[in-house]
Amino acid sequence: xxxxxxxKSTPINLILRQISNYATWxxxxxxxxxxxxxxxxxxxxxxxxxxSQAVANIPTLLSVNGKEIEDDKHxxxxxxxxxxxxxxxxxxxRTVVMHKLISGNSYILTTEAMLRGGRDGKVELSALRxxxxxxxxxxxxxxxxxIYSINGKVYExxxxxxxxxxxxxxxxxxxxxxxxxxxxxIRAAAMAVDQHNEAGQWNKAxxxxxxxxxxxxAFKGTKETPSLDENQVTQLRELIDKRIAGRSNAGKVNAIPxxxxxxxxxxxxxxxxxxxxxxxxxxxxxxxxxxxxxxLGMAEGATFTNVAEAKLSLYEETVIPLTQxxxxxxxxxxxxxxxxxxxxxxxxxxxxxxMPRREVARKNARDDVREGIISINEAREExxxxxxxxxxxxxxxxxxxxxDFDAEGLNARxxxxxEEVSKSIYIDYLVKQAGYSKEAAELxxxxxxxxx
Numbered sequence: 435x436x437x438x439x440x441x442k443s444t445p446i447n448l449i450l451r452q453i454s455n456y457a458t459w460x461x462x463x464x465x466x467x468x469x470x471x472x473x474x475x476x477x478x479x480x481x482x483x484x485x486s487q488a489v490a491n492i493p494t495l496l497s498v499n500g501k502e503i504e505d506d507k508h509x510x511x512x513x514x515x516x517x518x519x520x521x522x523x524x525x526x527x528r529t530v531v532m533h534k535l536i537s538g539n540s541y542i543l544t545t546e547a548m549l550r551g552g553r554d555g556k557v558e559l560s561a562l563r564x565x566x567x568x569x570x571x572x573x574x575x576x577x578x579x580x581i582y583s584i585n586g587k588v589y590e591x592x593x594x595x596x597x598x599x600x601x602x603x604x605x606x607x608x609x610x611x612x613x614x615x616x617x618x619x620i621r622a623a624a625m626a627v628d629q630h631n632e633a634g635q636w637n638k639a640x641x642x643x644x645x646x647x648x649x650x651x652a653f654k655g656t657k658e659t660p661s662l663d664e665n666q667v668t669q670l671r672e673l674i675d676k677r678i679a680g681r682s683n684a685g686k687v688n689a690i691p692x693x694x695x696x697x698x699x700x701x702x703x704x705x706x707x708x709x710x711x712x713x714x715x716x717x718x719x720x721x722x723x724x725x726x727x728x729x730l731g732m733a734e735g736a737t738f739t740n741v742a743e744a745k746l747s748l749y750e751e752t753v754i755p756l757t758q759x760x761x762x763x764x765x766x767x768x769x770x771x772x773x774x775x776x777x778x779x780x781x782x783x784x785x786x787x788x789m790p791r792r793e794v795a796r797k798n799a800r801d802d803v804r805e806g807i808i809s810i811n812e813a814r815e816e817x818x819x820x821x822x823x824x825x826x827x828x829x830x831x832x833x834x835x836x837x838d839f840d841a842e843g844l845n846a847r848x849x850x851x852x853e854e855v856s857k858s859i860y861i862d863y864l865v866k867q868a869g870y871s872k873e874a875a876e877l878x879x880x881x882x883x884x885x886x
Contacts, residue, residue, distance in 0.1 A: 464565035471620035481723040486531035517559035537564040538616030575613040623722035630715035724752035
């Protein structure tokens with residue numbers, strides 16, 4: 435029905451083109467996801483930065499062949515302290531997590547260390563940019579090799595068809611539609627990211643145009659001038675851009691030429707309610723990354739009562755699982771590379787955000803000790819302390835007695851000679867606790883008392 439309007443290049447024609455266009459979303463390539471979801475979007479950038487920092491700052495525990503290694507001079511501890519000559523562990527881990535959260539894939543190159551600068555390690559770990567790595571697979575979607583391309587040079591790293599062992603360790607998020615590459619969290623939040631970015635640009639455009647929504651000038655034709663030609667439309671548009679549009683014209687009194695009428699095409703900022711829409715997009719972005727929106731000051735709909743609870747949720751549901759997954763894969767890669775049983779785990783006792791949970795566990799352990807449910811050493815183990823000698827027995831309150839306790843027998847024994855009472859108690863202990871027969875218990879008790 436609008437075909438007759440499309441014959442001429444008129445303002446209405448331009449408006450119809452904008453209305454008829456369908457929405458376009460960020461394309462799922464690494465460059466676009468990085469630009470729109472990390473560089474331009476402050477919410478996604480904050481989520482990725484905070485999660486990567488949290489993962490990188492968790493201390494690690496190293497075990498080799500089942501023995502904990504605390505020596506800082508051990509080559510593996512040196513490797514963890516500085517995975518490669520260019521980066522510290524914190525920078526390296528932040529890069530690995532950043533790649534994984536942006537693209538859904540993170541690649542770690544495992545190479546033999548060189549003796550340089552006093553470094554006597556045996557292995558180096560380097561993070562590779564995901565957009566430079568290509569996976570080559572056979573017809574059954576089984577990966578055969580990795581191709582790393584940089585500055586016109588191509589490097590190939592073969593993959594063992596049976597063990598999948600390679601110099602490159604591939605960390606990826608599960609992807610239901612791709613056998614080789616992982617699914618980026620930003621792809622799941624792409625619409626929310628685009629909407630949030632557009633909301634910011636829309637607000638900036640409003641500020642540059644006196645907070646006025648878009649509109650048009652409707653020309654009321656006369657008998658002498660029934661319509662405007664192309665040159666007149668162009669001149670009118672230039673006049674509007676120069677005298678009305680832009681932040682430099684904010685607050686100025688502007689006059690509309692005779693025969694023109696302003697028609698508002700968009701709703702007012704209040705009707706658009708763009709602030710709520712922007713907050714909704716921000717919450718959706720946080721949801722995709724597993725980052726509590728409460729930590730961004732969005733308390734609406736949150737189940738947390740304070741920042742400590744929100745941080746605890748962030749660590750328990752996002753940071754710790756991600757850290758354990760990455761360290762487990764690195765441990766497996768080093769185990770195959772060095773032919774040693776290597777286990778790298780996060781030291782959760784050193785994470786301050788988990789302190790509320792540890793306090794609850796310690797209180798429960800103390801209560802269980804008082805009730806005689808667990809021993810002191812079991813409680814110390816749950817609290818992260820080393821065991822103590824002679825602390826493995828169960829302790830019960832002195833004011834509690836067993837149901838089959840013989841009170842009359844105890845009263846009768848107290849009237850006897852104290853030595854006989856003591857011997858009787860000792861015999862009962864040998865029978866009930868040590869499992870001796872009564873005859874054997876009596877012999878042992880008599881022997882003990884005869885020997886003094």
